[in-house]
Amino acid sequence: MPRPENVQGEFYVDHTCIDCDTCRWIAPDFYGRVGSQSAMTAQPQTDEDRILSFQALLSCPTYSIHSTGDKSELKTAVDRYPEPVKGAEGVYYCGYNSEKSYGGSAWLVVREGGNVMIDSPRFDPKLVKRVKALGGVKYIFLTHRDDVADHDSWAAEFGAERIIHASECNSQQGTECDLEIIHTPGHTFGHCVLLHKPSQALFSGDHLAFSREPPGQLRIFKDYNWYSVPKQVESVRKLLDYDFLYVLPGHGRPRRMRDAAHRLQLIHDLLKHEGAL
Ligand code: SF4
Incomplete structure (x- = not known):
């Protein structure tokens, strides 16, 4: 059932939305937060608008977005994932967010030493095919235990080695020179972030x-903290030593x-906001 808050038209959001924000940052001109869930705040008009709206539909973890109209732009939306992150060479957003990861995003770094997937998207055959075309996956870096989604299927498909802090499970840790794993306890004890140095991309889990x-401020996730907010703030301070832009x-x-x-x-503003400066 469409939410009554949707602007009438071919796309709509239903009541199962979990308010993960994904559609709203992918296509902010069409999806907005109305009440405590998403709704269509405008309907797409052009082909490009429709492609973006379909990209949001594909990435909705709960399949809460629907289209009753022409589906001809859907294939283009499928072909756009993984989608390059503008300006960050070799870095892609995977799309296909998973409900098993509470709607968390997953990323892919395409690199000579073997591609790295950061956290896990849904294991969807359409995405698997596209990832294969980019060279597959050598490592899967899991920032922490609750955003792991279909990591086992991805690992089996590509024979990928999974990397996660030892306290989050029994898997092995690993690092390579263009990548640096930074232990950032707080959200969970073993939470780690990954820095891809060539692109200056920090995958912050x-x-x-x-x-x-x-808008435009860095913030920590305090509402869903499973270990320690003070430790998380200390882990923010650690990031002062690292060079990243994304x-x-x-x-x-x-x-x-x-x-x-x-x-x-x-980072200073965030530490000040948390009373740590
Ligand atoms: S992507 Fe889906 S679950 Fe997330 S906010 Fe949009 S409609 Fe809701």
Whole structure:
């Protein structure tokens, strides 16, 4: 059943929406938060609008988005995933967020030493085919235990080695020179983030992300903390030592910072907000 809050038209959101924000950052011109769930705030008009709306539909973890109209742009939307992150060479957003990861996003780094998947998208044959075309997956880096989705299917499909902090499960840890694993306890004890140095992309899992309100600020995930908020704040301080411009989270909005000074300012602002400065 469509939510009554939808603007009438071919796309609609139903009552099963879990308010994960994914559709709203993929296609903010058409999806918005109305009440405590998403709804269509405008209907797509052009082909490009429809492709974006279908990308949001494909990435909705709960299949809460529907289209009653022409499906001809759906194939183009399928072909867009994994989608390059603008400006971050070799870095892709996988789409196909999974409800098993509470709607968390997954990412792919395409690199000479073997591709790395960060957290896990849904194991969808259409995405598998596209990932295969990009060279498959050598490593799956799981930032922590609750965003692992279909990691076992992805690992089996590509013979990929899974990397996760020892306290999160019994899997092995690993690192390579262009990648650095940073232990960021807080959300969970063994939560780790991954820095891909060539693209300056920090895959932040559930450690920190850009906030909805106020917009443009870094914030930690305090509402869903399974270990320790003070430790999480200390783990934020640790990031002052690392060089990154992109924050690509599991939950929350991906974004690029202007430069190192901007990054330092935002981390300082976050520490101040948490009373740690
Ligand atoms: S992607 Fe799906 S579950 Fe997430 S906010 Fe949009 S409609 Fe809701």
